[in-house]
Amino acid sequence: MLFAPDTEESLNFVVALGNTTPGSSRSGSDELATTGQLTELLVRFSYTGRIDHDEAELREVRDTRTLLRSIWDLNRDEAVEVVNRMLRDAKALPFLVRHDQLDWHMHATSPDAPLAERMRAEMGLAFADVIRMDEMDRLRICEADDCDGLVLDLSRNGSKRFCTVRCGNRMNMIAFRERKAAG
Template sequence: MLFAPDTEESLNFVVALANTTPGSSRSGEDELATVEQLATLLTRFTYTGRIDHDEAELDEVRETRTLLRSVWGLDRDDAVEVVNRMLRDAKALPFLTRHDGLDWHMHATSPDAPLAERIRAEVALAFTDVIRMNEMSRLRICGADDCDGLVLDLSRNGSKRFCTVRCGNRMNMIAFRERKAGA
């Protein structure tokens, strides 16, 4: 599956952000509980512009995490309503820009807008690509029985089932033991 680079970057950010929740994080705990943890997450992704590094911003990003996680599991038609609302709420005015060594890509809000608003607007733009290409099936929940991590399937054949190799290995081991016990 081939999306524009900024679409892939935004979708990968959603996965990283959403997979900080207790049910899907590696530690099993909320990995977005502190301002420092948010700052660490933002070092892995390019978010330029205003970043306040305070508790209010952390709370807004955590609310955004919940919203984005909910869109991930929607069907195409239901996702449209939420995505349109995110764009409207941000008063999004998409524009092309280059910065920080990145080639032309889309932004939809001012660099002075609050971080959570910029996240919602840019992810909404990414979701519009997914919806227009009829590829919502590429946005999945982990196939492991005990994990609710998000999975972005960019594979050619659309067969990715697990959020991490760890979940895949665990489920393969369970299936192997079940087959061995049945033999």
């Protein structure tokens, strides 16, 4: 295992959130366009604490999505600056909690803090682990020609190239057809 379970869960959430953009979503459209879509995403990842279910919160989460996606394109030193700013702006004071079916894990802000702020703080802690373990190369962009999906490579050998099996299959089919046409 590369990371603690709560770090992996946070990073998987960033991938799911980041892959709601038009260039990376399955539908090709923005899959975080409504408060209902945000609610569905939060339910999938068992988000707790204050959730306002309003347009202002949706806008803040969409801005957070843009910020978190940007970290995928940064080198380690650049990521440190962004992560430190995220933690500082949220006034993060990490603490251990256990709730629902989850064992002890880290939260970084009060459950009453705005949702986007809590996201930035918790993702900041996850990115801090990635940086400390010098594993920024595990954060990639999908290698499919027409996809900019986020890839979190938790494989043992670090060889994951595509955001979904669908992208991998599509690129394999293209390569097969090219080989067949050339041969």
